[in-house]
Amino acid sequence: MFKRVMEYVGLEPERLQIHWISASEGGRVAEVARKMTAEIRALGPNTMMRDAK
Amino acid sequence: MKTVIDNLRREARRLLENEEVKMVIGWAPGTDASRTTPYFAETPDEADGLTWGPLCVNSLVKYLLDYRFEDMRLAVAVKGCDSRAVNRMLDDKQFGRERLVVLGVPCGGILDRRKVIAGLPAGARLEEARDEGDAFVLVTDRGPFSFAKDECLLAKCYQCQNNMPVIADFMAGETIPTPAKAPEQRFGEVEKMEGLDTDARRAFWDNEFTRCLRCHACRDICPACNCKECVFEQAVPGWQQSGIIGSKATNLAENTVFHLIRMFHVVGRCIDCGECERVCPVGLPIRLLYRKMMKDSMELFGIETPGMTVGAAPLLSTFSPEDPEEIM
Numbered sequence: 129m130f131k132r133v134m135e136y137v138g139l140e141p142e143r144l145q146i147h148w149i150s151a152s153e154g155g156r157v158a159e160v161a162r163k164m165t166a167e168i169r170a171l172g173p174n175t176m177m178r179d180a181k
Numbered sequence: 182m183k184t185v186i187d188n189l190r191r192e193a194r195r196l197l198e199n200e201e202v203k204m205v206i207g208w209a210p211g212t213d214a215s216r217t218t219p220y221f222a223e224t225p226d227e228a229d230g231l232t233w234g235p236l237c238v239n240s241l242v243k244y245l246l247d248y249r250f251e252d253m254r255l256a257v258a259v260k261g262c263d264s265r266a267v268n269r270m271l272d273d274k275q276f277g278r279e280r281l282v283v284l285g286v287p288c289g290g291i292l293d294r295r296k297v298i299a300g301l302p303a304g305a306r307l308e309e310a311r312d313e314g315d316a317f318v319l320v321t322d323r324g325p326f327s328f329a330k331d332e333c334l335l336a337k338c339y340q341c342q343n344n345m346p347v348i349a350d351f352m353a354g355e356t357i358p359t360p361a362k363a364p365e366q367r368f369g370e371v372e373k374m375e376g377l378d379t380d381a382r383r384a385f386w387d388n389e390f391t392r393c394l395r396c397h398a399c400r401d402i403c404p405a406c407n408c409k410e411c412v413f414e415q416a417v418p419g420w421q422q423s424g425i426i427g428s429k430a431t432n433l434a435e436n437t438v439f440h441l442i443r444m445f446h447v448v449g450r451c452i453d454c455g456e457c458e459r460v461c462p463v464g465l466p467i468r469l470l471y472r473k474m475m476k477d478s479m480e481l482f483g484i485e486t487p488g489m490t491v492g493a494a495p496l497l498s499t500f501s502p503e504d505p506e507e508i509m
Binding site: 130132134136137139140141176 | 374375379380382383384385386387434437441444445448470473474477478481
């Protein structure tokens with residue numbers, strides 16, 4: 129539901145992902161992290177909520 | 182409407198005379214014809230100051246929190262939407278049912294004050310408000326003025342869930358027709374927003390949130406916001422707060438976070454009374470955000486509007502193995 133709301137206020141849906149990975153699946157963590165990094169890099173830097181400080 | 186007012190005053194007077202309650206919270210005529218003001222009657226004679234009409238926009242339920250730790254019985258007047266707040270307040274254990282007398286009024290819709298101002302001559306004094314089915318007639322010292330219900334009500338009234346209170350110990354009038362229109366379009370404006378692309382939605386909300394003053398009026402009026410200490414004031418310790426107004430930094434990022442967090446704190450408890458949007462000094466479309474959340478929780482979890490019944494656990498404090506897991 130939070131994801132839906134983030135999309136509603138204009139965040140790209142790909143930026144927020146949740147994966148369920150067991151502590152014994154080290155390889156899967158790396159794989160998911162690599163995939164996610166590539167996807168988000170393709171989107172470019174997040175410009176939302178960048179004006180703090 | 183006259184009989185409703187008489188019934189309300191009579192019951193308030195009776196409660197105060199018999200010392201069944203210490204105070205009756207209701208509405209009274211305001212400083213001009215288009216306004217009413219919250220009114221606190223503590224003596225039987227003061228009960229005659231109460232009024233009711235299509236201008237009684239305030240939800241009075243939040244005032245209960247001011248007396249939540251005191252040992253006194255109170256009576257509060259509610260219209261349909263406000264009564265959901267009573268249920269929520271009871272469910273959140275913020276006020277004991279045995280200390281509360283709920284006076285219900287039948288509501289045929291509330292007039293939008295801006296349209297009333299536009300339709301009344303300046304300085305007119307209100308003498309009587311009449312409900313004539315498809316219009317409200319405000320009788321003033323400069324003559325009667327008619328306001329069509331199709332055009333002049335608040336937006337929330339056209340999406341009304343229950344124009345009769347869902348909880349009341351005393352009803353001041355008979356059941357009357359609801360002002361709601363086209364229930365299948367209840368979330369029409371939310372769907373319109375969902376239909377836009379990411380950039381357009383982003384531009385819309387950035388434009389709105391950037392105007393937020395962080396006055397926290399939306400929080401202060403909200404019947405779901407009943408924490409003694411608000412999370413937004415925990416960031417700066419209490420003894421520093423008076424000095425550092427800057428703790429509520431108003432930039433777009435902070436404002437966006439504020440609105441999203443507050444929204445998520447009231448999900449499943451927000452009753453869609455629209456008070457937040459009414460009190461917002463810069464007119465942010467807060468309901469458009471909160472109603473998105475309500476639409477999603479109805480679609481995903483099949484809940485009804487919070488506050489319709491007593492004893493319904495709020496959405497975020499329940500779990501079922503059948504809950505959808507669409508982000509996993």
